[in-house]
Amino acid sequence: MTGAAVTAAGQPGGRRPEFRHGLVVGKFYPPHAGHHALIEAAATRCAAVTVVVAPSRRESIPLADRVDWLREAHAATPWVRVVGRYDDHPVDYADPAVWDLHCGVFRDALGGEPVDAVFSSEAYGAELARRFDAVPVCVDLDRRAVPVSGTAVRADPVAHWHRLSPPVRAWLVRRVVVVGAESTGTTTMAEALAAHYRTAYVPEYGRELTARKLAELRRRRPAATVFDVTWDRADFAEVVREQQAAEDAAARVSGPLLFCDTDARATAVWEERYLGSSSASVRAAARRPALYLLTDHERVPFADDGLRDGEHLRAWMTGRFRMELAGCGVPVVELRGPHAARLATAVAACDALLAAGWQFADPLLPA
Template identity: 45%
Template sequence: MTRHGHGLVPGRFLPPHAGHHHLVRTARDRCERLTVLVRASAADTLPAEDRVAWMREIHPDVLVVGGEEYAGPEQVDAVFTAEPYAQELGRRLGAETVLVDKVLPLTGAAVREDPAAFWDHLEPPVRAALTRRIVVLGAESTGTTTMARALADHYRRRGGVWARTRCVPDHAGEYRARRLAEHPGAGPSGAALRSSDFPVIAQGQAEREEEAARDGSPVLFCDTDAFAATIRHERHTGTASPATCEVAAHGRQHLWLLTDHRGVDCADDTDRLRPWMTARFLTQLARTGRRTAVLTGPHEERLAAAVAAVDGLLAEGWHLTEPLPELR
C-alpha cells in the first residue's frame, strides 16, 4: 500500500456522516499529514464554520480548513475521495487521486432527506446541531415537569433511535440544592435566588441541554430553558437581566410548549402571580418570534396537544438543501 506525504480530503460534509469519517480515517492512515477541506457556498444550509468545528472535534489528529479550493502552502501529494468528480481537483493540484471504496450504504443526499433514519451514523456534535429541541415552560405549579417527562416517555415508546429520547430537568432546583449543601446552616433562606444567580442558572441549563442533545434521539425535551429564566428574573426582581437574555439569545430550541395556569390548582401564594407569568410568557414568546403552542385543559388533553405540535414540527423535516451541482 502506497504511503503519501501530504494528503487532502475535500468534501462538503453536509452534514458529515459515518461514510465521510471512514474516508478521512482511511486517508489519515495512509499519509504522513492530512488536510481535510470543508468546501462551502452561500446556499449551504449548514454554516461552513459549524462543519469545520464538527470535523475538528471528530478528527483532532488532522488539519481541517474551510474554503472552496485548497489554498495551503504545502504541496498535496494525494487527493482521497469516494466520488469520481473529485478527480479533477487532484489533476489541478498535480496530485494522485486515490479512490476509497464506500463501506456503508448511505449518501449525503439520503442523510439530508431524513437525518433521523441515519441518526446512528452521525457523531455527537452533528446530532446536537440537528436535534429538534422542545421546551416546556410556564408559571409555577402548572405541570411543566410532568409534561416534559410525559413527552419524553411518549417518544421513547416509539422504539428504535427514539428510545434514547431525553428530558433535561430544570437546573434551578439542582442549583438551589447545591447551595444549601454548601451552606447547611443558612436554612431555606440560603437557597433564595439573587439577580446574579439567574445567568448562572441559564448557562447551566444550556450546557445540560447541549450535553443531552449530543447522545439522545432526534428530539429533546427541556423542562424550561434560558429564555424562561429571563421571565423568572423579572418575576423575582421586577427588572430584566441583560446577562440572562444574552444566554437565551444563543439558544437552539425549535418549539415552546406553554402550560396554562388555568385549571391547575396551586396551594401556595404563587397562585396570585401565575396569571402575570402566563401573560408575560405569551407576550415575550410572541415578541421574540418563538414558535409556541399553549397547552390547556386536563393533562390528557395537554399531552395530546403537545404531541400533535411536536409531530407537526418533526414532519416538516430538517430542510437541508442539496449542494449546488457546479460546486460538488
C-alpha cells in the same frame, strides 16, 4: 502540524505509511459517517492528510462550523489537518477550465504542499488525482460500507441521525422548551415527551439551585422553609449559565428533538417574579428554540413539595408567560386539560415540527 510536515515517526506504533501526503476534498454538507470513514482511510495510509472543506457561499451551514466539526471528530489523528476555503466556481466535470478553477482553490488550501494520493468516494476522484499528479484511492464509491450521503442527510436528517457526530447533531437538533407556572406539570411533560420520542431532556436547574439554597439555609436555621430563601441577580445569571450549558451538552447526545424544562426567556419571568424586574443580561441570553409548550394552570392542583412558594401567583405567571412568548417569534402551543390531553397536544405539535423537516440551501450542482 503545519502543511504536510509529518513523518512516519509521528504515526502510531512506528508504522510506515505508503503515502507521504494525502488529499481529501469535499463540501461536507454536513459531515457524516461516510466522510469520517473516508478521512480515516486516508489517515491509515498517509503520513499526513489535508482535508479541504470547500463549499459554496450559497449553502446554509457555515464553513467555519464544518471545519470545527471535522477537527473535533479527527482530533485523535493529529496528522490530519482540516482547512476551509469557499469555492463558488460552477460545477462542470467536462470543462478543463472549470477544473482549473477548482484545483486553484484546493492548491491554495494546501499552501503549496504537494500531495501523492487523493482519497475520494466520488467518481471525480480519479480526475482530481490526475491533476495533482497523485495516486487515486477510491473508498466506498458505491456506499455499501457506509450507506449515507450528504444529499440523503439533507433530505431526511432523522433517518440518518445515527450517522452524524455529536456537534452536527447539536447544530441540527430541534429544541422544544416547556414553560409554565409552578406546579403546572412542566417537568412531567418534558419527561413524558422525552420518553415518547426516546430522546434527552434537560431538567430545570433553578429547582436544583432552590433545593441547594434551602439546604444551606437549614444548616444555619433548621426550621427554615422555601419562603425564607432569598434571590439576587447573580442567582438568575447562574441559572441561565448552567441551564444553557446542560442544554448544549444534552444536544450532542439527543435525538432530533431535545426537550428543555425552562430556558433563559422563562428565567427572565422568574427573575421578575422574585426581584420585581428582569436584568438585561438574562434577557440578552435568550435563544430561539423551535417550539414553546406552555402549561396552563387551570384545573391543575397545586402540589406543595416543599420547594414551591407561588400558588397564589400561578394565574399571574401564566399571563406573564403568554405575554413574554407572544412577541418572541417562536411558535407557542398551550397545553390544557388533563395530562393525557396535554401530552396528545404536545406530541401533535412535535410531530408537525419533525414533518416540516430541515431546510437546506441547494449546493452548486453540475450544469
